[in-house]
Amino acid sequence: MTNSIQSVTDSTRLAGTNQLEILMFKLEDSNDSDLTELFGINVFKVRELVEAPELTITPNRTEFLAGYASIRGKAIPVIDMPKYCGIKSSCAPKILAITEFNRSTQAFLMHDVAGIERLDWNDIQAPPDIISAEHGNMLTAMTILEDGRMLLIVDVEKVLVDVLGSNIDELEKDDEEHGLDGRLVFFADDSNVARVQVGKILDHVGVPYQSAKNGQDALAALQELAEKAAEDGVPLFTRIQAVVTDVEMPIMDGYVLTRNIKADSRFNGIPVMMHSSLSAAENIRLGMKVGADGYMPKLRPTEFISELVKLIDEASAKRASEAA
Numbered sequence: 001m002t003n004s005i006q007s008v009t010d011s012t013r014l015a016g017t018n019q020l021e022i023l024m025f026k027l028e029d030s031n032d033s034d035l036t037e038l039f040g041i042n043v044f045k046v047r048e049l050v051e052a053p054e055l056t057i058t059p060n061r062t063e064f065l066a067g068y069a070s071i072r073g074k075a076i077p078v079i080d081m082p083k084y085c086g087i088k089s090s091c092a093p094k095i096l097a098i099t100e101f102n103r104s105t106q107a108f109l110m111h112d113v114a115g116i117e118r119l120d121w122n123d124i125q126a127p128p129d130i131i132s133a134e135h136g137n138m139l140t141a142m143t144i145l146e147d148g149r150m151l152l153i154v155d156v157e158k159v160l161v162d163v164l165g166s167n168i169d170e171l172e173k174d175d176e177e178h179g180l181d182g183r184l185v186f187f188a189d190d191s192n193v194a195r196v197q198v199g200k201i202l203d204h205v206g207v208p209y210q211s212a213k214n215g216q217d218a219l220a221a222l223q224e225l226a227e228k229a230a231e232d233g234v235p236l237f238t239r240i241q242a243v244v245t246d247v248e249m250p251i252m253d254g255y256v257l258t259r260n261i262k263a264d265s266r267f268n269g270i271p272v273m274m275h276s277s278l279s280a281a282e283n284i285r286l287g288m289k290v291g292a293d294g295y296m297p298k299l300r301p302t303e304f305i306s307e308l309v310k311l312i313d314e315a316s317a318k319r320a321s322e323a324a
Helices: 008-014 131-134 154-163 193-203 215-230 252-260 279-287 301-323
Strands: 001-004 020-028 037-042 044-053 064-071 074-080 095-101 103-110 112-120 139-144 148-156 184-188 209-213 242-244 274-277 294-297
Touching: 001 274, 020 095, 020 148, 044 215, 064 103, 074 154, 095 112, 095 154, 131 209, 148 252, 154 193, 154 294, 184 193, 184 215, 193 209, 193 301, 209 215, 215 242, 242 301, 252 274, 252 279, 274 301, 279 294, 294 301
Parallel strands: 037 148, 074 103, 184 209, 184 242, 242 274, 274 294
Antiparallel strands: 001 044, 020 037, 020 112, 044 095, 064 074, 095 103, 139 148
16 A cells, blocks of 8 residues: 655645645554544645555664654654554554655554545634643644544644654754844744744743744734834834744644734734744745745754844844835
């Protein structure tokens, strides 16, 4: 069995429409088949589906790393999703979803694929605390499908950090000498892991920040900051030096958030940087199309600071040129 997911180019037609397509998959529970739940990840991230091959086992692998699969001559780490989710089954998982996140390739081991569902971000909500806790806080969102089934959307950033580790410690003292000032950096991300890591990066360089869990909340908070600046008679860019946004977020995604910011003249002179695990060239092109000033793959601290400084410097130089 091999199944190539529709091309990224086709999928990106949804960008800016506040819609997405989710690959739904099953993790069987051997104790009660009725407890089988549907999990999902964005089709954007899935390169292909293959039958699980024999894996190469390494002696010092982490608990949830099943091993490595040889896919077209490349060794790809395989994450055991049933084990990660604490699900026991009498049958072995048989499907690998080969994915691309943050310019890296890995595979998720699962029991079966349940299809692809097109959804509106408006219909996707953060999971209630009780459901989130039941699943080890590994969910970023959920929705109820038309047939009544619950679809749980996985916080892939959390899974990758838990299983493959984080490079947040790559920040060096030199990164503190960045030239950023005391103005606010606002960022939006639905992943708790990503929010914590961005916060750590900005703490490291001593930059104040404010965050939101989705595009709708981010837009409301940004508009409030814009109204306050207008009341005080100062341009908003004197208080906010940049906006950083994820792409995939419930209620309002990063594409729509960026488009709204760029349509509001109060935000003139404030760069918007997309910070996303969707790192294919077509995703970046779509980000630029809706008005983003930069696009950075997730969880690369040194590159994050470098790109942010570059965008802020460019915005400052442009404002100075226009004022001359």
